[in-house]
Amino acid sequence: MFEALEATVPSRSRDRLLVEQEVLGWEIEAALGCIGPEARMNVVAGYSLDSASAIEMSEGRTSPAPASLPGSDDMLGEILLRLPPLPSALPRASLVCKRWRRLVFDPQFIRRFRARHRTPPLLGFFYHRTVTDFVFVPTLDPPDRIPPACFSLPQHTESRRFLGCRLPQSGQNGGLGIGAGDDRPEMLNKT
Amino acid sequence: MAAPESGDGNNGAARMVTLISSDNTRFEVEAAAASLSQTLQLTILDGGGGGGDGIPLPNVDSATLSKVLEYCIKHAPAAANGGAPNATAVDRAELERFDNEFVNIDQSVLYSLIMAAHNLEIEGLQSLVAKKVADMIKGKSPMEIRRTLGFPDPTPEEQAEMNAHMLEYGWAYE
Numbered sequence: 001m002f003e004a005l006e007a008t009v010p011s012r013s014r015d016r017l018l019v020e021q022e023v024l025g026w027e028i029e030a031a032l033g034c035i036g037p038e039a040r041m042n043v044v045a046g047y048s049l050d051s052a053s054a055i056e057m058s059e060g061r062t063s064p065a066p067a068s069l070p071g072s073d074d075m076l077g078e079i080l081l082r083l084p085p086l087p088s089a090l091p092r093a094s095l096v097c098k099r100w101r102r103l104v105f106d107p108q109f110i111r112r113f114r115a116r117h118r119t120p121p122l123l124g125f126f127y128h129r130t131v132t133d134f135v136f137v138p139t140l141d142p143p144d145r146i147p148p149a150c151f152s153l154p155q156h157t158e159s160r161r162f163l164g165c166r167l168p169q170s171g172q173n174g175g176l177g178i179g180a181g182d183d184r185p186e187m188l189n190k191t
Numbered sequence: 192m193a194a195p196e197s198g199d200g201n202n203g204a205a206r207m208v209t210l211i212s213s214d215n216t217r218f219e220v221e222a223a224a225a226s227l228s229q230t231l232q233l234t235i236l237d238g239g240g241g242g243g244d245g246i247p248l249p250n251v252d253s254a255t256l257s258k259v260l261e262y263c264i265k266h267a268p269a270a271a272n273g274g275a276p277n278a279t280a281v282d283r284a285e286l287e288r289f290d291n292e293f294v295n296i297d298q299s300v301l302y303s304l305i306m307a308a309h310n311l312e313i314e315g316l317q318s319l320v321a322k323k324v325a326d327m328i329k330g331k332s333p334m335e336i337r338r339t340l341g342f343p344d345p346t347p348e349e350q351a352e353m354n355a356h357m358l359e360y361g362w363a364y365e
Contacts (some may be wrong), residue, residue: 068326069340070302075309078317082325095333095356097342097349 077099077109085117088143124151208240210260217245221306224267225362235333250310255303258296262316265289270315294323298341 069076080103083089090113094104103109123146124138136151208224212343221343224241231246240246247363248256294301308316327344328336333353337345345353 042262068307068342071309075305075317076322078321079328082322089329092331092333092336093328095353096336097345151194 040090059168071102073099075105076103077112080104081113085113085120085142087121087123087140089145092143126151192365206241208235209243209245210240210256211245211247211261212251212253212256213249214253218253218256218260220264221269226261227263227266227313227315229314231311248311251307252303255300255307258300258304259307259311259313259316263313265293266315271358286336290319294319294343322338 020103076099080090080093080100083093090104094101121144122139123144124140127135127137129135134149136146138145138148140146207219207220208225208231210218210220210225212218222235224245225240226235231240234240234246261264266286269282294304296304301323304316305320305324308320324340327339331339336342
């Protein structure tokens with residue numbers, strides 16, 4: 001998702017912050033809600049793009065085109081709202097054309113999308129492999145599979161515990177925050 | 192021209208209204224069915240559309256209107272029950288089956304329905320056609336979505352821009 005955001009929205013834009021807060025914040029809250037407090041797993045949410053797309057793009061094949069999809073932004077919004085809440089859905093839609101991109105990143109649209117899909121999928125969990133090591137384990141199949149490297153924490157020498165998933169405060173740059181460590185929270189900054 | 196279905200159910204006294212398509216075809220339909228359209232509802236409540244008058248719909252051709260009315264007639268009884276809280280599971284399953292079948296149509300017809308449902312403000316139909324299009328594009332890549340929906344091929348500039356966006360998703364190629 002962060003890559004998706006980097007790709008489509010300037011990093012300092014207000015829209016981008018909204019996306020991060022609204023979409024990611026919601027997913028993280030919702031995903032965390034499904035696990036018990038004692039579980040040594042922590043859950044994270046995000047969006048990704050599929051690898052097949054770029055290859056597709058370069059082919060540039062043509063096919064007999066039906067008349068183009070009609071309608072206003074409102075009507076397009078109604079369609080996109082009904083996409084499944086999977087990590088790849090909105091990023092893919094955002095790459096269809098500029099108009100779709102603008103719509104997908106419209107704060108109002110994101111709020112509506114969030115309100116409509118109250119039960120997002122579980123994207124993966126953090127596995128406490130050793131006392132010093134957390135690994136992100138994705139649970140979805142491609143193209144919705146988030147590569148482990150995206151969310152795994154660097155290995156440390158001292159023991160750590162997992163505090164939870166948080167989003168940065170409004171106005172801060174960066175991505176998913178994960179508190180880990182004995183005495184001080186540590187941030188996993190998504191790149 | 193034949194109306195898709197006249198009010199010949201068990202209520203012989205049902206009020207009928209006439210709708211006139213852009214190509215001047217007249218459709219006689221139960222007021223309750225036509226009233227699924229928010230746009231038409233007020234006119235009908237005011238007593239319009241009855242007798243020889245008819246309500247002209249300059250934005251909807253007869254083929255599309257016929258399809259729209261098929262939907263309205265099927266959904267009117269449930270709508271009259273206030274969303275059919277006491278509908279049986281069989282009734283609901285039947286409506287669902289009808290809906291699925293209903294949008295199993297040519298894309299050009301679907302596009303006409305999108306516009307008509309919007310212009311006539313038929314909420315259920317708007318939702319149904321939007322869902323259909325969403326189902327058509329879900330799980331597809333951006334380029335596949337463009338093809339599916341009949342977008343022209345991207346210009347070289349558009350393509351370059353899209354490729355550049357794509358390249359940003361480094362980890363997604365793993």
